[in-house]
Amino acid sequence: MRAYVHELQRWQAVKNLVGPGTLDDVWRRHIADSAQLLRVQPSARRWLDLGSGAGLPGLVIAILLADTAGAAVHLVESNGRKCAFLRAAVRATGAPATVHEGRIEDVAHQFVGRIDVVTARALAPVVRLLPMVKDLLRTGSVGIFPKGQDLDVELTEAAKSWRIVADIAPSLTDADAGILIVSEARELDRE
Numbered sequence: 001m002r003a004y005v006h007e008l009q010r011w012q013a014v015k016n017l018v019g020p021g022t023l024d025d026v027w028r029r030h031i032a033d034s035a036q037l038l039r040v041q042p043s044a045r046r047w048l049d050l051g052s053g054a055g056l057p058g059l060v061i062a063i064l065l066a067d068t069a070g071a072a073v074h075l076v077e078s079n080g081r082k083c084a085f086l087r088a089a090v091r092a093t094g095a096p097a098t099v100h101e102g103r104i105e106d107v108a109h110q111f112v113g114r115i116d117v118v119t120a121r122a123l124a125p126v127v128r129l130l131p132m133v134k135d136l137l138r139t140g141s142v143g144i145f146p147k148g149q150d151l152d153v154e155l156t157e158a159a160k161s162w163r164i165v166a167d168i169a170p171s172l173t174d175a176d177a178g179i180l181i182v183s184e185a186r187e188l189d190r191e
C-alpha cells in the first residue's frame with residue numbers, strides 16, 4: 001500500500017489525479033475510506049470498480065487482496081491520463097488488478113455474471129448509477145457505493161423510478177455519510 005501511496009503522490013504533483021489537498025490526509029481520506037468496503041463483502045474475490053479514477057476504491061481493494069487466491073479486481077476508467085497512472089500503479093504494487101480504459105457503458109456488460117461486487121465511489125447519484133449496474137445486480141453481484149450527505153435525497157429520487165433492495169452500513173471514516181449496499185434494482189416501468 002505504501003508503494004501505491006508513493007506512486008499517487010509522485011503523479012499527483014504533475015497529473016492532478018485526486019482532489020487538490022486531499023493527499024495531505026491520504027491514509028484516512030482515501031486508503032481507509034476505500035479499504036473499509038472490503039469488510040462489507042470479506043469473502044468476495046471478483047470486484048469491478050466503475051469510474052476508478054486514481055484507483056479508489058478498486059486498486060486499494062486489489063492491494064489488500066494480493067495474497068488471496070482467485071482475487072481479481074477490474075478497474076474501469078475513461079480518462080487516459082488516469083488509466084496511465086493506474087497501469088503504473090498496478091505494476092508498482094503487483095496488485096491483482098486489470099485496467100479497462102473506456103466508458104462504463106461500453107465495458108461493463110462483459111462482466112455480467114462474472115463478478116461478486118461492483119463498486120463506484122464519487123461517480124454519480126444513485127439514480128444514474130442504477131442503470132449502469134442493474135444487469136450486474138440481476139446476475140448476483142452486490143453493489144457497494146460509499147455515499148455522502150445527500151444519500152437520503154438520492155434514494156428518494158431513485159425510488160420514483162426504481163424498486164431497490166438495499167442496506168446502509170455506517171462509514172468508518174468521516175469521508176462518507178454511509179455505505180449503500182444494493183442487492184437488487186428493478187426499473188418500475190420496465191417490470
Ligand SMILES: C[S@@+](CC[C@H](N)C(=O)[O-])C[C@H]1O[C@@H](n2cnc3c(N)ncnc32)[C@H](O)[C@@H]1O
Pocket residue numbers: 018050051052053054055056057076077078079082102103104105120121122123
Ligand atoms: C469524481 S471521479 C472519482 C474517482 C474515484 N472513484 C474516487 O473516488 O476518487 C469520477 C471518475 O469516473 C470517471 N468516469 C466518469 N464517467 C465515466 C464513464 N462513463 N465511464 C468511465 N469512467 C467514467 C471519470 O473519468 C473520473 O475519473
